[in-house]
Each structure stands twice: as structure tokens, then as C-alpha cells.
Amino acid sequence: MKKTIIVVDDQSDLRLSAKFILENYGYNVVEADSPLQALEVIAEQTVDLMLLDMNFQYDTTSGKEGLDMLKTLKEKNHHFPVIVMTAWSTVEIAVEAIKLGAKDFIEKPWKNQRLVRIIEQQFQLGSVQLENKRLKAQRPTSNVFMLGESAAMQLVLTQAKKLAVTDTPILITGENGTGKSMLAKFIHQHSTRCNESYVTVNMGAIPETLFESELFGHTKGAFTDAKKDRMGRFEAAEGGSLFLDEIGTIPLNLQPKLLRVLESGEFEPVGSSKTLQAQVRLIAASNIDFQQAIAQGDFRQDLYYRINTIVLDIPPLRRRKEDILPLAQHFLAEKSQKYHKSDLFLSEQAKKALNHYDWPGNIRELSHVIERAVLLSDSNEIEITGLTDQLLDGTHKSNGEMPFMTIDEAEQQLIKQALQKSQGKVIEAGELLGLGKNAIYRRLEKYQIDTKS
Incomplete structure (x- = not known):
């Protein structure tokens, strides 16, 4: 997917020049002739990086408008990298811009190769930071131990290993304590996603009021206790596997929210209007009788069909x-x-x-x-x-x-x-x-x- 760069400058010829260069390197470029217009643009679409001029109408040398824009971006919790630019660069302005969150500084007129190199460095750094976030998410420990010498367990493990290489959703059923979470790890470690994040969520332990925040994340200030941005479990599991344990305990009124992201792969963090894409392999587990729960109106049939493409039942130890x-x-x-x-x-x-x-x-x-x-x-x-x-x-x-x-x-x-x-x-x-x-x-x-x- 192409990265989107917004160029914010009051000079149309400069914006056009940047657009021509960056599109030639495979980037998608949008323009804004002022900080105000830039804020309108980023409220409507996802932006991956901003090239920001430091001077607009007030004067030509102080950098005040650029610094004010950086403060606004910080207040609104926009986290894309910002590269500031001006024809009147000074060390003081550069230092102040970096303090306010700018990632780099470039003088106008720029050298094309330097501009492209700075932008590429920011995207590479962003990839490393995202990977670090994923590594902080729960990952599988060493190799999964799954002992199964009985014929019944050998059959389950054989099926699990065969299905692991697909991205088909898997529902693991069985009594409490039978090893459903171990089998889920076994499936992840034998999948093509084994080197990516493995994130587990105990659905039965999430309070209703925190359901969306836990799964989809939230932005700072989205609710009273939201002191900072928080990555949700779907985003943390991007590219890897998401294990929803005790999925049968989700309250009926919250089930449509999960169904939507499973069907479309789309979700919004709480407090954000931006739609994110989730690319995860879903593994779910429960010990409930789904047919009974559906008949009693406690579990949605369409959600059940979405999670039970393949069902693996673990027999009890007895x-x-x-x-x-x-x-x-x-x-x-x-x-x-x-x-x-x-x-x-x-x-x-x-x-x-x-x-x-x-x-x-x-x-x-x-x-x-x-x-x-x-x-x-x-x-x-x-x-x-x-x-x-x-x-x-x-x-x-x-x-x-x-x-x-x-x-x-x-x-x-x-x-x-x-x-x-x-x-x-x-x-x-x-x-x-x-x-x-x-x-x-x-x-x-x-x-x-x-x-x-």
C-alpha cells in the first residue's frame, strides 16, 4: 500500500515540485496551502508523513506558524512523522521544532536526493517502532509443549497442524482446563505467521465498558481514564494470530461490534474517526454449548458461523x-x-x-x-x-x-x-x-x- 505524504506550504510551485518528485518514488501526495487546511485534510484521511513549511502569512523568518502547527498536532494526538522546512533555517528554530515533535529539518531549496532519503529514513524508523510495539504484545514462549500420546489427542494435533498453515478461523472447544490455550499456541507456531505477534485476550475478563478499548484501542482523552493512546489487541496482532479465549462469554449487546471487524476487517479506535484495517488470523475458544446458547438468545448465530469454520474439540482427560x-x-x-x-x-x-x-x-x-x-x-x-x-x-x-x-x-x-x-x-x-x-x-x-x- 502506498504511503501518503501531505505537503503543507503556501507556495503552489513548491508543492507541485514536491508532488512530482515524491510521486516518482511511489508515494501518494496530497497538498495543503495552510496549517488550517492541513488539519481539515488529516481529519478526513490517513496521512503517513507531513512536510511542513515553518512560515506562512505572519512573517517570513520566525517560524511561529510552523511551531504552532506542531503544538496543535501534538494536542490532537497525531503521531505521523513531521519534517519541517524553511528557507530561513536557524539552529534555534530547528531545536524548538524537534522539541515539539518534528522528526527532522530540511532547508529550502532542498536537494531532491536528500529529501527522499530523509523521508525513507522516517518510514524505516516507523516500521522498527511498530515492530517493537508488536514484540511487547504477548508472544509465544519458546516452543509449545503439547503432549498427546492417546489416539484421540493425536488426531486433534494432526488436524491442528494441517489447518495451521491456512488462515481459516478455528474454534477450539472443550471443558475447562483441557488445554485449549496450548492448542491455540500450537496452531500459531505451526502457521505461516509463526514469526509474527501472537496476542491472547480473555474475553470473560473484560468489563463491558472497556470492551471496545481493549480490542480496538483508544486515543488520549477518549474517556475519563484515557491518559494516553493505547493500541488495541487487533492492531497489536497485525500480521499475526489473535486468540480470543472464552469467546462464548461476550455479552449479546457487544457481539455485533466483534462481528463487524471479523466480517470486514475494519475497526476504529475509541475516540478516533479513522478506520483501521486488521489483518489477523483468528483462533477462538470456549467451553459453552453454542447451539444451546443460540437457542436461548445468548449468542448470535451469524457470529457463531463466522468463528466456527473449523472446530477442534479437545476431549477431557478422563x-x-x-x-x-x-x-x-x-x-x-x-x-x-x-x-x-x-x-x-x-x-x-x-x-x-x-x-x-x-x-x-x-x-x-x-x-x-x-x-x-x-x-x-x-x-x-x-x-x-x-x-x-x-x-x-x-x-x-x-x-x-x-x-x-x-x-x-x-x-x-x-x-x-x-x-x-x-x-x-x-x-x-x-x-x-x-x-x-x-x-x-x-x-x-x-x-x-x-x-x-
């Missing part, structure tokens, strides 16, 4: 038991590194307990359980007792049954739990289990249980 232990081992290694612990491993009893649990919180719950076990571990081996509070209690609530194990394993587990409750006091632990002093000590010796661990 339906892919093969993934539990590999994920647990991954989280164990990850959390061990995080908390500077080494050589930790899961006991066989702990592994059985993990496999027998229903995991209503899915991968997120598994991650939290392993993290807690790592934090509380006093030895290299993570026993089932290290998982008790979050795992076994949840197992009883989940299916009313204890994990299946041998009698000896159950006895060991109960003894360790009793010792934990009695803070290592053997006699008290025996009383909790209905065992006498000799009976509890025999079992401690039989199972080689260390009462101090």
Missing part, C-alpha cells in the same frame, strides 16, 4: 487416560526445574492414583496437583500421600471409590496418612488406625516406612 502419566512426568520435570529440585520421581502408588482419578479440572488440575507435590516433597520419591489432599479427596467425591490397589499398597498408604496426621507420632498413628503399639511397629518394619520422612 477420556484419554493414556495422556495422564506423560503429562504428569512433563509437569514434574517442569515444576522441579522451577523450584530448583532434582531427581524427583513418582512412586508406583502415586502413578496408580493419578490414573484412577477422573480429573474434573483436566490438565490444569493435574498441573496444580504435581506442582503442590513438588513443593511439599521431602525426598526424591513423590508418594501418594503427597497427593492426598487434592487427589484422593477428589477421587472420593468424583466417583465414590478409592483408586484400585493391592491390600498391602492400601495398608502402606493408610499408615503414611496416619503418620502425616499425627506428625510422625507412631503410637498416635496406630490409634488412628485401630492398631496397638506392637501391631503398628510390625507394619512399619514390614513396609520399611521411615517415620521421620
Whole structure:
């Protein structure tokens, strides 16, 4: 797309000369014979750079009108680069102009090559600054880890990888904690946009009053707390991927605003009349039943059709038991590194307990359980007792049954739990289990249980 340059000067021959030179270099040029006319032009169309004369009607040497124009541009929050020009350049005027936001200074009559070089430098600098803004936006961390050894998860990952290279909108569905955000990152990192921005938005966490500001940005002064310009998520994700998590929670009255930008790719920052273009790859996720939400009037059908070109459903962890232990081992290694612990491993009893649990919180719950076990571990081996509070209690609530194990394993587990409750006091632990002093000590010796661990 051609860059647009506005030439602001009261001399028509100079404007014509600049127009001829710059159009020859592929720029689109518009003219204004005064600061007032220039303000009218930039209110109606997007301008990428301004060439501004410093002197108009008041006098010919002070640069007052040019300086006043720079102040006005700053007050109105116009951020395109301004190059000032005058036939009566002085160091003082140049310094003052730079202080007020001018990016460079050129004397009239100019040398064509110098003028073009200055303009090209400003556009190159602008590209670098925009890229820095994008880099500050949320980007994917290293390589996405997505463990899926079950046939069900392998199918999802195969489909995701195949679809990643297209720009087709993808809707990821599944229960809370199944890994929807991980799959979204997986898709981005296997796409042609992998080196561009990856921006995530938790739609359920955005207050209604900030919905447009968060997604589309705002200008300074657009509302009471708008102290400065803010880039919206669509602009931050330009050229990359935008992940809208919990999209099903958007209030009905705000859904048309999102629908418009998804259909047209156009939006306006709050407080601005300029229409911007969004070139992003959309990935959305939700755990709601969309058909039910549509039937109840809570979700627009046309918005649903816009986001569900492709639907990837992640099965819950209880339906892919093969993934539990590999994920647990991954989280164990990850959390061990995080908390500077080494050589930790899961006991066989702990592994059985993990496999027998229903995991209503899915991968997120598994991650939290392993993290807690790592934090509380006093030895290299993570026993089932290290998982008790979050795992076994949840197992009883989940299916009313204890994990299946041998009698000896159950006895060991109960003894360790009793010792934990009695803070290592053997006699008290025996009383909790209905065992006498000799009976509890025999079992401690039989199972080689260390009462101090």
C-alpha cells in the first residue's frame, strides 16, 4: 500500500515540485496551502508523513506558524512523522521544532536526493517502532509443549497442524482446563505467521465498558481514564494470530461490534474517526454449548458461523487416560526445574492414583496437583500421600471409590496418612488406625516406612 505524504506550504510551485518528485518514488501526495487546511485534510484521511513549511502569512523568518502547527498536532494526538522546512533555517528554530515533535529539518531549496532519503529514513524508523510495539504484545514462549500420546489427542494435533498453515478461523472447544490455550499456541507456531505477534485476550475478563478499548484501542482523552493512546489487541496482532479465549462469554449487546471487524476487517479506535484495517488470523475458544446458547438468545448465530469454520474439540482427560502419566512426568520435570529440585520421581502408588482419578479440572488440575507435590516433597520419591489432599479427596467425591490397589499398597498408604496426621507420632498413628503399639511397629518394619520422612 502506498504511503501518503501531505505537503503543507503556501507556495503552489513548491508543492507541485514536491508532488512530482515524491510521486516518482511511489508515494501518494496530497497538498495543503495552510496549517488550517492541513488539519481539515488529516481529519478526513490517513496521512503517513507531513512536510511542513515553518512560515506562512505572519512573517517570513520566525517560524511561529510552523511551531504552532506542531503544538496543535501534538494536542490532537497525531503521531505521523513531521519534517519541517524553511528557507530561513536557524539552529534555534530547528531545536524548538524537534522539541515539539518534528522528526527532522530540511532547508529550502532542498536537494531532491536528500529529501527522499530523509523521508525513507522516517518510514524505516516507523516500521522498527511498530515492530517493537508488536514484540511487547504477548508472544509465544519458546516452543509449545503439547503432549498427546492417546489416539484421540493425536488426531486433534494432526488436524491442528494441517489447518495451521491456512488462515481459516478455528474454534477450539472443550471443558475447562483441557488445554485449549496450548492448542491455540500450537496452531500459531505451526502457521505461516509463526514469526509474527501472537496476542491472547480473555474475553470473560473484560468489563463491558472497556470492551471496545481493549480490542480496538483508544486515543488520549477518549474517556475519563484515557491518559494516553493505547493500541488495541487487533492492531497489536497485525500480521499475526489473535486468540480470543472464552469467546462464548461476550455479552449479546457487544457481539455485533466483534462481528463487524471479523466480517470486514475494519475497526476504529475509541475516540478516533479513522478506520483501521486488521489483518489477523483468528483462533477462538470456549467451553459453552453454542447451539444451546443460540437457542436461548445468548449468542448470535451469524457470529457463531463466522468463528466456527473449523472446530477442534479437545476431549477431557478422563477420556484419554493414556495422556495422564506423560503429562504428569512433563509437569514434574517442569515444576522441579522451577523450584530448583532434582531427581524427583513418582512412586508406583502415586502413578496408580493419578490414573484412577477422573480429573474434573483436566490438565490444569493435574498441573496444580504435581506442582503442590513438588513443593511439599521431602525426598526424591513423590508418594501418594503427597497427593492426598487434592487427589484422593477428589477421587472420593468424583466417583465414590478409592483408586484400585493391592491390600498391602492400601495398608502402606493408610499408615503414611496416619503418620502425616499425627506428625510422625507412631503410637498416635496406630490409634488412628485401630492398631496397638506392637501391631503398628510390625507394619512399619514390614513396609520399611521411615517415620521421620
